[in-house]
Amino acid sequence: EEVSQVRGCESWSLVSEDGQDFVTGLLTVDPDQRYGLLQCSEHVWLREVAANTCAMPVSTAPALKTGTVRGDNVGVVDTIIGRAAGGVHSLEMQLRDGTVHAHGTEGGAVPTTFSLEADELIVGVMQDFSLTELLGSALVFYTSKGRIMAVQGTEARTRRRFVAPGGRQISGLQFDGHQLVGIHLEKVTSESVGAIEQISGRVGTAVDICEFKLRDGTVCTYGDSGGDIVRGPWKLQREEWIFVVEQFFRDRKLGASLAFYTTAGRVYKLSGMTAVRSPRFAAPFGEQVCDLCFENGRLVKVLTCSCRGFSAGPCKEHVIEI
Structure with a gap:
């Protein structure tokens, strides 16, 4: 009843549409529909405010082996610029030789710009293809400096x-309930x-079990019993390891899907029936991403x-096979 009495005022009219959406999400009575920590942290209004108020320090960590040969890296992509609103309207990849690869159409109220270091390589790409009329709802880049660049x-x-x-x-996972937290x-x-050494799992509507077999013989099992469908086992090469993990979050089991990117240019996926098929790419050893190819908005090819x-x-x- 208290929330139902909240009314707009002159100050409220000065708040942006994204800001109003954020506050409304927090005041939603239904707890299943109310914004939680995860939705708040990824809301476009907070991302926009953060972009205008603070500068994140650039990682100085040494590069991953993916796309790396003894520190002689020469990154070809200088800047990534994306514009998004409900989805990703446009993407520019500005190369250090002056070439600009432009994709998409005009539009998008929120620009996002990422600058790469001279020896920083793009080694992984993911597209959330929930909006077919645009470049999807998200394009995410992973770099050899351990950075995530998400439009x-x-x-x-x-x-x-x-x-x-x-x-x-990555040699193990940390879950807090259903959520991958570390x-x-x-x-x-x-x-x-x-x-x-090996990845396997069991899935049903979601991911029930994920299992890692380490080369020292240790077996790490995540999740509970269940899942009618066996996935894997996938055996990793001796000089292959995981450098990215993604979870498509659902408030049950281990989420709708788990994806693992490896230094052999492979992506292993544990996908439940509630998961969606998303284009993903891991650059093979010694290579870096230099351009993308889209067909009807879907990411279909990657140039390295x-x-x-x-x-x-x-x-x-x-x-890209999905």
């Missing part, structure tokens, strides 16, 4: 993402041996070049 609209689905910093690999890291040894830049060899075209 997201308000219609983007709730996902949790973690990327290993330079010289580290990762366990290990140092990559001089022999470049991956910690995880050597981690030493364009002068080290021709570009390669990779078709």
Whole structure:
């Protein structure tokens, strides 16, 4: 009853549409529809305010092995600029040689700009393709400096993402209830041996069980019993390790899906029946992403070049299978 008595005023009319949506979401009576911590932290209004009030420090961690050859990295992408509203309207990838790869159409009220360091490579890409008339609701880039660069609209689905910093690999997961809240890291040894030997799981409507078998014989099991469908096992190569993990969050089990990006250019997915198919790409060892190709808004191909830049060899075209 108290909330139902709240009325707008002159000051309220000065708040932006995104700001009003944020407050309304917090005041929603139905607890299932009310904004929680995750929805608040990813709301476009908070992202816009943060972009206008603070500058995040650039990571100085050494690069991941993905796309790395003994520190001789030459990043070809200088700047990423995206414009989004409900979804992603446009994307620009500005290269260091002056070339500009532009995708999408005009529009999008919220610009997002990311600057890459000279030796920083784009080593992974993901698209949330929930809006077919645009470039999806989100485009996410993972870099060799352990950074996540997300161009997201308000219609983007709730996902949790973690990327290993330079010289580290993901060897375990941390859940708080149904939500992925952290990762366990290990140092990559001089022999470049991956910690995880095998990934498997069981799924139903969501992800019931995720299991890692480590090379030292340890088995790490996450989730509870259940799931009629067995996924995997997927055996990782000796010099292959996980550097990105994503969760499509649902308030049950281990979420609707878990995806793992590896240094062998593979993406392993545990997907329940409530998950959606999303284009994902991990750059193979020694390569970096230099352009994207879309068809009717969907990410269908990725172009890569050597981690030493364009002068080290021709570009390669990779078709994305989802």
